[in-house]
Amino acid sequence: MNILVVGGGGREHAIIKKLRENPKVDKIFALPGNGGIALQAQCLPISPLDIKSIVEFAKSEDIDYAVVAPDDPLVLGAVDELEKIGIPCFGPDKRAAIIEGSKVFAKKLMKKYNIPTAAYEVFDNSADALEYLENSPLPCVIKADGLAAGKGVIIAQTLNEAKTAVCSIMEEKSFGESGNRIVIEEFLTGPEVSVLSFTDGKAIVPMVSSMDHKRILDGDKGLNTGGMGAIAPNPFYTEETAQRCMREIFLPTISAMNIEGRTFKGCLYFGLMLTKNGPKVIEYNCRFGDPEAQVVLPLLKTDLLTIMRAVSDGRLSDIDIQFSGDAACCVILASKGYPLKYATGYTISIPKVLDGEIFIGGAVSDGGILRTSSGRVLGITATASCLEKAVRKAYDLSAKIAFKDKYLRSDIGKKALEVKADGSQGLC
Ligand code: AMP
Ligand code: GLY
Numbered sequence: 001m002n003i004l005v006v007g008g009g010g011r012e013h014a015i016i017k018k019l020r021e022n023p024k025v026d027k028i029f030a031l032p033g034n035g036g037i038a039l040q041a042q043c044l045p046i047s048p049l050d051i052k053s054i055v056e057f058a059k060s061e062d063i064d065y066a067v068v069a070p071d072d073p074l075v076l077g078a079v080d081e082l083e084k085i086g087i088p089c090f091g092p093d094k095r096a097a098i099i100e101g102s103k104v105f106a107k108k109l110m111k112k113y114n115i116p117t118a119a120y121e122v123f124d125n126s127a128d129a130l131e132y133l134e135n136s137p138l139p140c141v142i143k144a145d146g147l148a149a150g151k152g153v154i155i156a157q158t159l160n161e162a163k164t165a166v167c168s169i170m171e172e173k174s175f176g177e178s179g180n181r182i183v184i185e186e187f188l189t190g191p192e193v194s195v196l197s198f199t200d201g202k203a204i205v206p207m208v209s210s211m212d213h214k215r216i217l218d219g220d221k222g223l224n225t226g227g228m229g230a231i232a233p234n235p236f237y238t239e240e241t242a243q244r245c246m247r248e249i250f251l252p253t254i255s256a257m258n259i260e261g262r263t264f265k266g267c268l269y270f271g272l273m274l275t276k277n278g279p280k281v282i283e284y285n286c287r288f289g290d291p292e293a294q295v296v297l298p299l300l301k302t303d304l305l306t307i308m309r310a311v312s313d314g315r316l317s318d319i320d321i322q323f324s325g326d327a328a329c330c331v332i333l334a335s336k337g338y339p340l341k342y343a344t345g346y347t348i349s350i351p352k353v354l355d356g357e358i359f360i361g362g363a364v365s366d367g368g369i370l371r372t373s374s375g376r377v378l379g380i381t382a383t384a385s386c387l388e389k390a391v392r393k394a395y396d397l398s399a400k401i402a403f404k405d406k407y408l409r410s411d412i413g414k415k416a417l418e419v420k421a422d423g424s425q426g427l428c
Helices: 010-019 051-060 071-076 078-084 094-101 103-112 126-134 159-171 239-259 293-299 304-313 387-399 414-418
Strands: 003-007 028-032 065-068 120-123 140-144 153-156 182-186 192-199 204-206 215-217 221-224 229-232 266-275 278-285 327-335 357-360 363-366 369-372 376-384
Touching: 003 010, 003 051, 010 028, 010 293, 010 304, 010 357, 010 376, 028 051, 051 071, 051 078, 065 078, 065 304, 071 078, 071 094, 078 094, 094 103, 094 278, 103 120, 103 182, 103 239, 103 278, 120 126, 126 159, 126 182, 140 159, 153 159, 159 182, 192 239, 192 304, 204 239, 229 293, 229 387, 239 266, 239 278, 293 327, 293 376, 327 387, 376 387, 387 414
Parallel strands: 003 028, 003 065
Antiparallel strands: 120 182, 140 153, 140 182, 192 204, 192 266, 215 221, 229 327, 266 278, 327 376, 357 376, 363 369
């Protein structure tokens, strides 16, 4: 089988390594891939945003199956176009990908179908939004409607900060057209959990739960990033919470999308906050999370391609999906300065023997030498029988990898390890 994978970060590397485990897989083409993915797949310099060229490329090769991994091509309709030329795909079509592509759509869906989420108002002009802010409680959360590379959410502590955010998004268009509409929502508190799930629109199978670490500095301080590390399973997500989420959030979401004529097939990501009043949806993503995929996929025991094809064919309920009972930790090695300005082009040195796995997020291969090429450079993942050991192994391996301006958080997994061990997870 020949497979096309759209995307080129750590998440795609984790997906491709997993697909390679299936002996039926011959060629994998990655658009654009990266210097690490090139060890497992043929990489071609086609942008994930260039749907026309992706389709042209797919026509020119004998592609049996495609996996569209990032949000932008999904929201732009890459799956629709590939399916039009007869290539089955993993990923939602454009009508379903809107669940991530428009926060206004997602909020209205949740309101209409009673799915728990933060209270909110929608605005399509800054004057109304600014007037509303005068009497709204603080802190408040301001979100650009469309995609904004993970940066479109601002938590405002003061009225001034809130007004500045509205002006920046709606008037100065800091996120372009994505800021034509905004959501202003209630500020919630509680532990956050990422639950990625496989769904074919009928069945839904949640993967092992995980926890992202979004801020750049230790102690969840500093700017938001794409994610500086992750752990799985998430000890805050108990069996009882999982059952409640299935009843109150997961099944109602699948059913709501069906009723709206927007059946979702692919990986549906639930960003949840476990509040005092129960679990609530912070965000939906229409794809695997990054770095969450880098801890969840290494724990997957069932063949990924088999699951993906069952999702596309609408026979997910025929598959028994198993995760190992182990824990995983992924530490992101970034370029100093990220998520703002940083330099690239530095040689990366990696030891020959690895006690763990390296997912390449942003590196190019320069005549066989790996060089840094973006903000999040490597994801260093270790699995072990308990979280404490997985964290230690991931940090031991991270210390052995060298490149100029290497930056990492030193507390990935700390919050999870502080959770009182209930005997099943956390401390060894
Ligand atoms: P998002 O880009 O939607 O993932 O949001 C980024 C982060 O902002 C989330 O992971 C939360 O930590 C935070 N956030 C988003 N919405 C809320 C909310 N209503 N209350 C509190 N924090 C929020
Ligand atoms: N790690 C959060 C995301 O992938 O959106």
